[in-house]
Amino acid sequence: MAQSTDGGKAPDSARRSERSRRAIYDAALTMVGEVGYARTTIEGIAARAGVGKQTIYRWWPSKGAVLLEAFLDLGERAAREAGAEEAVYEIPDTGDLEADLKAVLRATVDELNNPAYDIPYRALAAEGIVDPALGAEFTRRLLEPQLRLYVERLRAARSAGAGGAGALRDGLDLRVALELLVGPLAHRWLLRTLPLTHDYADAVVEYALYGMTARS
Amino acid sequence: MAQSTDGGKAPDSARRSERSRRAIYDAALTMVGEVGYARTTIEGIAARAGVGKQTIYRWWPSKGAVLLEAFLDLGERAAREAGAEEAVYEIPDTGDLEADLKAVLRATVDELNNPAYDIPYRALAAEGIVDPALGAEFTRRLLEPQLRLYVERLRAARSAGAGGAGALRDGLDLRVALELLVGPLAHRWLLRTLPLTHDYADAVVEYALYGMTARS
DNA sequence: CGGACAAGTCGATACGTTTCGTCTCGCGGC
DNA sequence: GCCGCGAGACGAAACGTATCGACTTGTCCG
Numbered sequence A, B: 001m002a003q004s005t006d007g008g009k010a011p012d013s014a015r016r017s018e019r020s021r022r023a024i025y026d027a028a029l030t031m032v033g034e035v036g037y038a039r040t041t042i043e044g045i046a047a048r049a050g051v052g053k054q055t056i057y058r059w060w061p062s063k064g065a066v067l068l069e070a071f072l073d074l075g076e077r078a079a080r081e082a083g084a085e086e087a088v089y090e091i092p093d094t095g096d097l098e099a100d101l102k103a104v105l106r107a108t109v110d111e112l113n114n115p116a117y118d119i120p121y122r123a124l125a126a127e128g129i130v131d132p133a134l135g136a137e138f139t140r141r142l143l144e145p146q147l148r149l150y151v152e153r154l155r156a157a158r159s160a161g162a163g164g165a166g167a168l169r170d171g172l173d174l175r176v177a178l179e180l181l182v183g184p185l186a187h188r189w190l191l192r193t194l195p196l197t198h199d200y201a202d203a204v205v206e207y208a209l210y211g212m213t214a215r216s
Numbered sequence C: 001c002g003g004a005c006a007a008g009t010c011g012a013t014a015c016g017t018t019t020c021g022t023c024t025c026g027c028g029g030c
Numbered sequence D: 001g002c003c004g005c006g007a008g009a010c011g012a013a014a015c016g017t018a019t020c021g022a023c024t025t026g027t028c029c030g
Helices: A018-035 A042-051 A051-059 A062-080 A097-113 A114-129 A132-160 A175-189 A199-211 B020-035 B042-049 B053-059 B063-081 B099-113 B115-130 B130-159 B174-191 B197-209
Strands: none
Touching: A018 A042, A018 A051, A018 A062, A018 A114, A018 A175, A042 A051, A042 A062, A051 B130, A051 B197, A062 A114, A097 A114, A097 A175, A097 A199, A097 B020, A114 A132, A114 B115, A114 B130, A114 B174, A132 B174, A175 A199, A175 B130, A175 B174, A175 B197, A199 B174, A199 B197, B020 B042, B020 B053, B020 B063, B020 B115, B042 B063, B063 B130, B063 B197, B099 B115, B099 B130, B099 B174, B099 B197, B115 B130, B115 B174, B130 B174, B174 B197
């Protein structure tokens, strides 16, 4: 993050205007929702927020960075409003791994089908795909915290399920396992090959857990 | 595709200059390779190709569309050069589905790690994610033909493997199965969460075939 | 204790640059 | 002679930078 030879001096974050920051988040999300990401401009955000352009350029390096923080802020506010003090959810653990995973993936499908999330999330993902710096930030701050929850739930399943029929196999790489669940969802969502449904989420969970091959 | 009331008259494709078309493909791919997709402009492509801007605007609706066709053309030329008359590959069928899938996914990993393919392919995917029209074209012309090969190979495995240990289960949805293989690869490639390696490809195939849970 | 001063962010806007997409030329090939 | 072609002029839109006076904040000196 820190630049070796910082071209200009770093701004003093202590003197930063909280009011402007919030106004910029709101304006950015509103504008993306109304005209889409491509037609959202920094000038437009500044005008809507009642803010000088320089105030945006001073604190963010790119349009994508603004939207990433705006989106993170939105998520935090929504989470705090929902009662949690920390903006971190958990994957339920009823003891039935298959059912729990299906519930979470179905919820994810619903979220991805909701335009309020789909539009900015999609724009961010696309921008991160092309801009490695933004992509790293996107992954680190938005994606990884979510993925970690899957790993934890799977770890719990591994220690709990001593040896039943649905027990996770020994030596399972939880990271790969997680991606087997999440990858197909993301694939269908991003590339729009086929509709993203609850049935699909269920099928992915079943196939990932029990494999494509017949059991003896 | 077809506009109901076509604003301007459609250009006469019979009189189209093949020479310009190729020059534009070359210039587009070169420029993307040199300065990246974001800094590639239509004006720049026209200048490099020695072509008027109007010639590009006449035949393509967007920068992404130009690059998509340039990329398709590149693939076709490479395939033809490699001996095939048709630009369609096949997934090998040695009878050992697991080995065949690993070979193909490893080859895919190598391709995705090759900057000559990675940069334009990534740019196209990102553009398609945000632009539904281009995304549909991207999926239809570039992605689906590749995915169909997986489905065919899996179908062959299902009819061949009558009942061995590695036989595909009855009623398997081949489309979901395919995405279980390809989704995780695409996920890691696009989002750059972790390095894309042969080991990962192998693991994905094993997990997808045999599942995350222990076998009795 | 308090008033002057320096520093730094703020909204606003002017500025030069780049690229966009359209339009208008002659030129030349079918 | 129609029409695509190369070339480039054109106005509109954003870009990112620079500069302005207004305002807030923290420091220092009387």
